[in-house]
Amino acid sequence: MEKTNEKYKAYVQILKEELLPAMGCTEPIALAYAAAIARKTLGTIPDRVVIGASGSIIKNVKSVIVPNTGHLKGIPAAVTAGIIAGRPEKELEVIAKVTPKQAAQMKEFMEHTDIIVEHVDHGATFDIMITLYKGSSYAKVRIAVYHTNIVLIEKDGSILRQVEVKGEAEDGLTDRSLLNMEDIWDFANTVDIADVKGILDRQIECNMAIAEEGLKGDYGANIGKVLIAMSEDNVQTKAKAMAAAGSDARMNGCELPVIINSGSGNQGITASVPVVVYARELKVSEEKKYRALTLSNLTAIHQKTPIGRLSAYCGAVSAGAGAGAGIAYLCGGGYQEVVHTVVNALAIVSGIVCDGAKASCAAKIASAVDAGILGYHMYIRGQQFYGGDGIVTKGVEATLKNVGRLGKEGMKETNKEIIKIMIGE
Incomplete structure (x- = not known):
């Protein structure tokens, strides 16, 4: 993608708008x-x-x-x-x-x-x-x-x-409708690293720090520690455990900042930490690591945009699929491997509901990251979910549209019932 392309400038700006620091x-x-x-x-x-x-x-x-x-x-x-x-x-x-x-x-x-x-x-x-x-x-x-x-x-x-509030329109932010998987792939492969390095360095530093703190401290249900204790020591386990540990800490009072994605620290952790873990394990170049993080973050944002900032649909699902895309790229996957990873992951875990921020978010993150990793390993072994399998339809953009519809429209009543349950009505 050329720097003069309208989408190039927009994608850099979207990363700047979404990957922001937040405390808590x-x-x-x-x-x-x-x-x-x-x-x-x-x-x-x-x-x-x-x-x-x-x-x-x-x-x-x-x-x-x-x-x-x-x-x-x-x-x-x-x-x-x-x-x-x-x-x-x-x-x-x-x-x-x-x-x-x-x-x-x-x-x-x-x-x-x-x-x-x-x-x-x-x-x-x-x-x-x-x-x-x-x-x-x-x-x-x-x-x-x-x-x-x-x-x-x-x-x-x-x-x-x-300022007039026009429904759910996010006036003042860069047009997210410019995002699509084909152009995200192009951008991730061609972006001048200098244009995203500062944004991503901050994400790596903050989100890995809170993940490491989550493994050291006693936070919530300690999902990260449980995963390490119950599973063999490999990169898949570490990717899930460190992402979960970041959420363990963040949901339970840790006073370290995170870099968010789509308005959520949990989503920011999920879209970045597993990718960094894989990049370090595979000993890829710095450039490849930054490209994988660019792909993961923009994929997560693209999925989450039609759902909205808050929903009964767990945002970690979108971020976990984004992480799966980044991991597929690090493992040598091309465009087809990446988009099929995303579709497979969404087919597996799109039923996870959001019942508020709390300790169990860490376990949901682990499940979402696992689905992203599984989605990739399915495809490279000749396995995938096809159009007509539930909400999956032909073409990645069509499937993402279905997921957006499910999260925004289909789960409105679910969200209301969850709220009623939580406030005791």
């Missing part, structure tokens, strides 16, 4: 970010807080530990962290720097402040509204559609910022 699970961090902006707008610590959150936000924040809070969980904890210690200019690293004094202030604030959480449905799957009050004064901030998309800032009746 991105939904509670988005709440903290909104709260930090509201606190800055109000100009003081509030005496009352009202939080409006869509069902998918409630689902994703309910069970995950918010980092730098002393292991607090849930929506009030995330918002409190943003109010007390948030640095809004840091966006998804808004609570990366918290002092012991601020952590103590968070607990005191939650004990003595009226904090109300309301379920809102304004038509956006991703929707957060934070209103902070101090006496008769208030500040209101809304984030919608994606994690840093501030669509409203209001103070005492004056609108300081307002």
Whole structure:
């Protein structure tokens, strides 16, 4: 792909937009970010807080530990962290720097402040509204559609910022409809490494660090450690275990940043760590490693785009298939091996549901990575799933379209039921 090609520039920009640093699970961090902006707008610590959150936000924040809070969980904890210690200019690293004094202030604030959480449905799957009050004064901030998309800032009746929310359209971001597997393959094979190296170096450094921490520490259900203990020592096991260990740590309070993919740290870990593990095991060149990561990340983003940021469809599935594509490339596979790996993987694990961020995400990641690896090994041994096998249809793009439809439209009612189960209705 030539550098002058419209898609070349777009693909580089998409990687820049999606592979961002985040401290902690991105939904509670988005709440903290909104709260930090509201606190800055109000100009003081509030005496009352009202939080409006869509069902998918409630689902994703309910069970995950918010980092730098002393292991607090849930929506009030995330918002409190943003109010007390948030640095809004840091966006998804808004609570990366918290002092012991601020952590103590968070607990005191939650004990003595009226904090109300309301379920809102304004038509956006991703929707957060934070209103902070101090006496008769208030500040209101809304984030919608994606994690840093501030669509409203209001103070005492004056609108300081307002952006129209057009359904799930991600206005302001590069057009993701330019993505397709054939062009992603072309781009991954021809991109000037200098154009992506900085982005990918940061992903390798951060995501491998949290994976290694997950194997060393005691986090959640320790899925990474369990995988290593129960399986033979080979590259397949290590790829699954390290990806799972990164999630073990991240879902359970580890205070290390990750580089996200499609708005999710778990997806960022899944799309990168297994590929790096294989690259190191196979002792490939640095250039080949970067090309494999480019392929994996863009494949994951392409799959996730039609599903949306939040769904009842587990995002690790898309990222695991992306990792499978990267691994197929590292093992010498060409375009046909890559796209059949993706289709095979999706045929295996597209039934995994998202029931929020928590310890079991690590096990789902392991399953998704395993499906990506299996999908590749199936194809090189002459085995594959064919059009008409369930949601699989002829052609990779047609199958991805089916998966997008399943995740976005088909699982709407599933998502509602999951939310009802989780909040006890």
